[in-house]
Amino acid sequence: MERIELRVAEAPCWLRPCKEADGAAIYEAAAESLERVGRWMGWLTCSYRVDDAAEWAKGAVADWDQGSRYEFVIMDPVSGRVCGCCGLNRINQEDLVCNLGYWVSDSFVRRGMATAAARMLKSFGLDTLGLKRIEVVVADGNTASRGVAERLGAVYEGLQRMRLRVGDTSYHAHMYALLSE
Numbered sequence: 787m788e789r790i791e792l793r794v795a796e797a798p799c800w801l802r803p804c805k806e807a808d809g810a811a812i813y814e815a816a817a818e819s820l821e822r823v824g825r826w827m828g829w830l831t832c833s834y835r836v837d838d839a840a841e842w843a844k845g846a847v848a849d850w851d852q853g854s855r856y857e858f859v860i861m862d863p864v865s866g867r868v869c870g871c872c873g874l875n876r877i878n879q880e881d882l883v884c885n886l887g888y889w890v891s892d893s894f895v896r897r898g899m900a901t902a903a904a905r906m907l908k909s910f911g912l913d914t915l916g917l918k919r920i921e922v923v924v925a926d927g928n929t930a931s932r933g934v935a936e937r938l939g940a941v942y943e944g945l946q947r948m949r950l951r952v953g954d955t956s957y958h959a960h961m962y963a964l965l966s967e
Contacts, residue, residue, distance in 0.1 A: 787853060787915070792906040799869065799899040801858040801906050806847050808859055809840025811868035815891035823889045826928045828952040846873070853877065856910070860903045862894060869894035872903040874911050874920065882918040884911060886964075888934065900934045908938060912966045920964040925950045925957040935962040 792801040804812075813836045816823065824830035829838070846857035857873035870890035877884040886907055890900045904922075911917045922935040926945065936942075940962035949959035 787850065787856070789850065790914075792858065792910055794902065794906060797902040797906070798863075798897050799860050799894075799902055800863060801872065801903055802861055803850065804843050804846040804857040804859055804871070804873075806840070806844050808843045808868060810836055812843060812859065812871060813839035815868050815870055815893075816889075819889070819892045822892060822895075826925050826931065826952060827889060831953070853879070856915075858903070858907070860888075860890060860894075860899055862899075869899060870903070872900075872907055874907055874915070874917075877917075882916065884917055884920055886911070886920050886922050888931075895930075900930075901937045904934055904938045908964050912964065916966075918966045922962040922964070923950060924960045924962065925952065926959060927957070932960060935960075938962075938964070940964050 789803040816830055816834065816839065820830060820832065849855040854877055855873060855875035857871060859868045860870040860872055862869045872888035874884045874886055886904060888900050888904055908920060911920045922940050924931045924935060943961040943963055945958050946961050947958050948956045950957045
């Protein structure tokens with residue numbers, strides 16, 4: 787799959803495929819959001835370092851080439867800063883199903899960026915990649931992420947017990963789905 791930017795007129799952000807060189811910018815966006823984002827994302831701990839972000843970015847580029855995940859940085863059109871990440875991952879090529887994930891740094895919350903990014907990924911996944919189902923799995927208690935899924939128009943399918951593990955804690959999770967039909 788060719789690396790393409792995702793843009794929508796009037797959107798508060800645009801998406802650019804992750805590059806290996808994005809490690810420092812991703813780290814900066816994530817580090818400022820340690821308390822809020824780290825609560826729900828097991829990778830973001832106080833021991834998270836620039837090297838971790840650089841390694842993740844390198845893996846994201848390699849996985850894009852293999853078609854196993856498509857990771858983007860969320861870009862602020864005003865400052866040109868990376869303000870978060872989003873992607874389609876855990877792609878099941880046989881069943882044409884994947885997971886949609888997103889996070890936005892503290893400096894950019896409440897601007898509609900997560901919802902806009904998720905909308906662009908929805909179109910990319912269903913229309914460009916030809917997926918049939920995109921799942922949004924949200925830990926119980928993560929009301930901000932649930933709001934994004936609901937604004938996106940994802941259908942709520944219920945609470946799955948002990949579905950997500952964040953660090954050493956397992957959480958019940960709310961399952962939402964976007965379908966091609």
